[in-house]
Amino acid sequence: MTLKVGVIGTGAIGQEHINRLNNKLAGAQVVAASDIDAAAARAAVAKLAPGAKVHADGRAVIADPNVDAVVVTSWGPTHEEFVLAAIAAGKPVFCEKPLATTADACLKIVNAEIAAGRHLVQVGFMRRYDSGYRALKKAIDDGAIGAPLMVHCAHRNPSVPEAYVSSMAIVDTFIHEIDVLRWLIGDDYASAQVIVPRNTRLTHSKLDDPIIVMLATKGGIRIDGEVFVNCQYGYDIRCQVVGEDGVADLPEPQSVPLRREGRFSTAILQDWKLRFIDSYDVELQDWIDATKLGKVDGPNAWDGYFAAVTADACLEAQRTGAVVPIVTTPRPVFYDKG
Ligand code: NAD
Ligand code: ISE
Known part of the structure; x- marks a missing residue:
């Protein structure tokens, strides 16, 4: 059919x-x-x-x-x-x-x-379907680095249109990390904080860029996620999990290493369409x-809801500079994984 x-x-x-x-x-x-x-x-x-x-x-x-x-x-x-x-x-x-x-x-x-x-x-x-994230999750689940303690990640876009404003760094961009990291480490979030470093000269009055989102999980893992949407050099997604016994990195997308004119280089992808094709x-x-x-x-819809509750807390943290608790309604039995 x-x-x-x-x-x-x-x-x-x-x-x-x-x-x-x-x-x-x-x-x-x-x-x-x-x-x-x-x-x-x-x-x-x-x-x-x-x-x-x-x-x-x-x-x-x-x-x-x-x-x-x-x-x-x-x-x-x-x-x-x-x-x-x-x-x-x-x-x-x-x-x-x-x-x-x-x-x-x-x-x-x-x-x-x-x-x-x-x-x-x-x-x-879609990141849950990415071969790199899946390999990283397998390494964590197999105990290759022991219990996860910290996650360092970055979500960089070369540039964004003029209509892209500060809240979109959370609801449009960092929302991918919000979902995939919860799935990756198998832990729900407890609180969010947003730190605003010096702005790039390439941003405008309605967009703080870059920002750092700090999440704490219920199990005590600390996550720092950089969102930098005018980084210029490419579309770059990074994730490193630090565990008790070792460190695991998200694999780089495949690219042919070139030696030419006195330089050793690999290409960096330029947008999400190719990075996650x-x-x-x-x-x-x-x-x-x-x-x-x-x-x-x-x-599923519960994952979408959980991500939105987290995003709302990040938005409040972005507005106030405070550490904001992340509180959901209890998960309905309907969403228990059989
Ligand atoms: P876009 O602006 O290129 O396309 C959105 C389209 O929706 C436009 O053509 C617009 O005219 C149309 N539209 C708006 N209101 C509508 C309505 N009421 N009925 C029918 N069409 C309507 O944006 P995009 O980059 O394609 O993003 C679209 C959605 O996909 C967003 O939610 C975005 O967050 C998401 N997205 C996801 C990924 C990913 O990596 N998973 C990547 C890009 C975009
Ligand atoms: C876009 O909507 C996406 O989903 C991309 O994956 C993300 O990198 C970009 O920042 C968003 O605007």
Whole structure:
């Protein structure tokens, strides 16, 4: 059986996902799409999924009887509406991060899914599918470095558009670390603090760049995460876990080492599309396969909610400079992993 997918939002990652669902991966076909920019949706469909129907809005994509499952790749503030509508229609939904832009909105989604009585929601935290993070997790789980004590990480983008402001460093960018580190070390967060060093000359009045996010876990692990979105030199994701018996690093992406003109060098990737290209493929293939079996195997609505609660605490810490506790509602039994 082919999973017939409707995609809402045909911007950068929407087009990437339409292409992989329709032309790269097995078992799915994009049959419908929409974007508030209708011309952009028509152009994306003509190029990547000819024959798919272009709808006037996202709700029409969800209601289309030909659509079995929905992919939400529109702007973050629209996610809540479309995920709730997909749950109400009883359709599985893959939503790009963030699940919603506030913890309250994510909790609404959690409660709607529980009321629907079956798992329908997966969140696009693709780093859990990255071979490097998976190898790092295996080393930690196998006890290669003993109990983790500290994590040092960095999330660097070469540059960001003018519309990117301070809060986005948390809800758009560091949200990836928030999810993947919790999964990596198997511990929930207890508190957050944000430190603002001297700003780069390349930022503007509405963006503190770089920042350092400090997280403490319930088990006492300390995490420091640098977010630097105007670093210029490339798209660079780093993660080092310091344990009682050793230190484990996230592997560098493969690149041919070159010796030339008196220098020894390797290329640095320039954006997320290439850095995580394999992870997106594995993530969406897994989603297609699990959806056909009526399951959600990847990051679920609870993970999206947990990330949003943490992000809200980081935002408060960013505003106030205080150490802010991270407190969630108790995890419903519905989200216990069998
Ligand atoms: P983008 O601006 O390139 O695309 C977003 C698209 O959504 C635009 O075409 C816009 O017109 C459309 N849109 C906005 N409101 C809409 C609505 N109500 N209905 C339909 N379409 C609507 O942004 P992007 O970089 O593609 O990001 C989209 C989402 O994907 C964001 O939530 C972002 O955080 C996430 N993202 C995830 C990753 C990742 O690594 N997992 C990478 C990039 C973006
Ligand atoms: C973007 O939305 C992503 O998800 C990228 O992975 C991240 O590096 C970038 O900062 C975000 O804006």
